Amino acid sequence: MATSSTARTALALAVACAAPFAQATNFAVSGTITVNGNPGALPDGGTFGNSTYNATTGALSSGKFTFPQATTSFPSQIGTVTVTYQLSQTNSSTGQVASDGVAALTQAHLKLQVVSASIGVIPIGIGTCVFQPIDVDLAGTGAASGLDLSDEGFTIPQVASTDCGGYGDQINAGVAGSNNSLAMHVAGNFTPPPESDIIFANGFDGG
Helix, strand or coil, X not given: CHHHHHHHHHHHHHHHHHCCCCCCEEEEEEEEEEECCEEEECCCCEEEEEECEECCCCEEEEEEEECCCEEEEEEECCEEEEEEEEEEECCCEEEXXXXXXXXXXXXXXXXXXXXXXXXXXXXXXXXXXXXXXXXXXXXXXXXXXXXXXXXXCCCECCCCCCCHHHCHHHHHHHHCECCCEEEXXXXXXXXXXCCCCCCCCCCCCCC
């Protein structure tokens, strides 16, 4: 009995050592975002992490999207508004790649914070200027070349008129609304898992 127990322990240890170790990774993210009908590139240097991908099950562990600050401009009734903003995720998302390559993440709650702004060349005191929650449902495909995910229609809520240094209405006009879309590529090897086979250990019931 002791020998059998020892053998089972040794076998379990050998299997554990043979299993591949998935290291947490900040997967690079690139793509495009359309805000209130105005398309543009996602900020360079975006990541989804720290997360791991299990090629056996197709599961992507919990992670967050993080992007560096970026700058964009849009016209308004008071002139061209230029804003420096930061896009981030306030919750965390998990993902799944099916054996046929269909992939999806759980809903991500994004936040768009305007850090600074100017009208023409004149800086304005921006104060609190945060658009949230921006709820996106990303789905697409997973392959050895990466994840390609998109959400073709999400809403960016308005800020109060008194927000953004009292320029809330003007910045709402360029940012808030429902004419938005997001398409992103998450770099990495997301090869779909193999199809699972059902094994009947005791054979089929004869009825």
